[in-house]
Amino acid sequence: MLRVEKLESGYGPMQVLWGPDIEVKAGTITSLLGPNGAGKSTLLWTILGSVKTRQGRVLYKEEDVTHMQPHRKVDLGLAMVPEGKHLFKEMTVYENLVMGAYRRDAMARKEENLEMVYSMFPILAERQKQVAGSLSGGQQQMVTIGRALMTNPTLIMMDEPSQGLAPKLVMEIFETIEKMKREVGLTILLVEQNAAASLDAADYVYVMHEGSIKAEGTPEKIKASDDIKEAYLGL
C-alpha cells in the first residue's frame, strides 16, 4: 500500500530524516516506535508532502507520489490524524467533520461516512452542535479521528493519538484503531510514544532513532529483544 524508500528531508539547514525505508501492507496496523526527536512525525509529514522530500521516494498504491501536493494525496485516500489534534476549535463538531469531507470525492460520500463516524463515536452525534473547543480531551481526539475518516481514506497516518489522555481513554483509542482496521478495512500507520500498547495492537513494527530505522519486525520479535527495548523504547 505504502512504501518509503531512502527518504531524506528536514527543516532549513537541519536534516531530520536520514533515509529510512518502511513498508505498510494493506489492511495492517504498522507501528512506528522510537524516542522523542527520532523523526517519526517528520516522516509522516514528509509522506503527506507538507515537508519537502530531498532524496528518496514515496510510493502509494504502486504510484510515485513523492512530490505530489498534500491536498492531492488526500484525494488519493491518504489521511492524517496530526499530533496535538489541530481541531477547528471554534467550529461545531458537525462543521469539523464536514471539513474532513472538503475534497469533492469525499463530499460525495459525506452522508455514509458521517453515519460511520457517528456509529463509531455515538457521543459525537449527541454533541454535533457543540463547539469543538468545549469538548473534553478524549472527545476532541474522537473528532480528530472522525475528521480523518470523513476524508474517505484508505490509509490513515496517526501521530500520537493517545497523547495526554487518561489510561482508560488510551485503551479506548487503541480499541478504535483496531476497529478501524477490522470493521472499516483501513490500513494504519501509527506513531506512538506508548510503546507497550502500540506493540499489542501492531502487525508490524519499525523502531526509529535519529532519523533512520534501527530495527524492524513483528511485535513478538521486538518484544523478545531486550537490546532494542532497552536502547530505544525505554521498556
Next chain:
Amino acid sequence: MIFEQLAGNLVQGLVLGAVYGMATMGLSLIFGVLQIVNVGHGAFIMVGAFTALMMFQALGIPPVIALPAALILGMLLGMVIYYAAVKPLVSPSGSGIRKPSGRDAGIAVAIFISLMVVMRFLSGYYKLHTAFSIFVGLLFLYGLLLYVYGGRRQEKAAELATLLVTFAFGVILEEFVKQLFTSEARGYNWDIGKLDIGITVLPYTKLLAALGSVSIAVILYLWFNKTRAGMAMRSVVEDSVGARVCGVNVDWQYALSFSLGIGLTVTSGVLLTMFIPVGINPYMGGPYTLKAFVIAVLGGLASPYGAFFGGLVFGLIENGSYTLFAVIPGVEPFALTRFFSFLILLVILLIRPTGLLRAK
C-alpha cells in the same frame, strides 16, 4: 441644543462607522490568515479612492458601480504583491508551521525597501542626500535583521520583514499614483439628494456607502459560514495544520486571503469617497492606517466581523467625542479626538489585549 447636536453627530458616526468597519475587514482578514500586519493598509484605501474618482470623472460611472471593479483591481494587486513579496516570508512548510528562511526575508526587504527609496526620490519626496541616508540606514537595518535573527530565529526575521515589505509596498503605491496624478488633492461631486431626519442631514451617497458596507460584511459572513470555499478559508484561520489534513490547499488559501484582504480594502476606499468625496490625494491613506489599527484591536484583530463592529464603535466614539470636545472652550477638537482614539486603544490593550469584542 448640545444633545441634539450630539445625537445628530452620533447618527453620522454610526453611518461613517459602518464604512470604517468595512475598511478594516481586509486588514483583519490578512492578519487572521497570515499573521501579517499590513502596514501599507492606507495606501490600498487610497487606490480605491482614486478608482472611484477616475471612474466617475473620466467615465461618468457612479461609485456604486465602481465597487466590483475596485474589488477585482484590489484582488489582482493583492495576488501580485503576495507572489512578489509576501510568499517567501510566509511559505508554509513542515506540519504547517511557517519556516521561512532569514535569507529570503533579507532579500525581500532589500529589494522592496530599495524600490521604495528610489520611488520616493523620483517623486521629489526625498532629496538625493536624504534618499541616500535612508537607504544606508535601511541597509544597516537589514544587516542587523540578518545578524540578529538570520540564524536560528528565522521566524522573527520573517515577521519583521513582513512589516518592512508591506510598508515599502504602501510607499511604492503612493509614489506610483503620485507620478500618474500629482499630489494635488482632488474631489468629485456626486449629488443624488439628501435625507433630512431632523437632528441631522444625511446625503444619500453617505447612506449608500453605509448600506454597501453592511451588505459586504453580511455577504462575507455568509460566505465564511455557509460556503465550501469560505469554510476552507476559515479553517486555515482556525488551524492551518488541521486544514491541510482535510485536503485544503493551504498555500493557495494564503494567496487567496491576502488577495481578498487587499480587494476588500481597495473596495472600502471607494465607499470612503462616497462618504468624504474630497481630499483624494496619494498620501491620504496614513490616517486610515492608524484608524484601522485602532478598530482592528477594538474588534479583536483576527476577526473580520469583529473589525466591522469595531468600526461602528469607533465611528460613534470619534464623532461623539468630537462634539463634546468642541464645547470646551480653547480646545482644538479635531486634534483631541485623535488623541482620545489612541487613548482608548491604549486602555483596551492594557485591560483586554485580545480585543474588546472578542469572546475569550
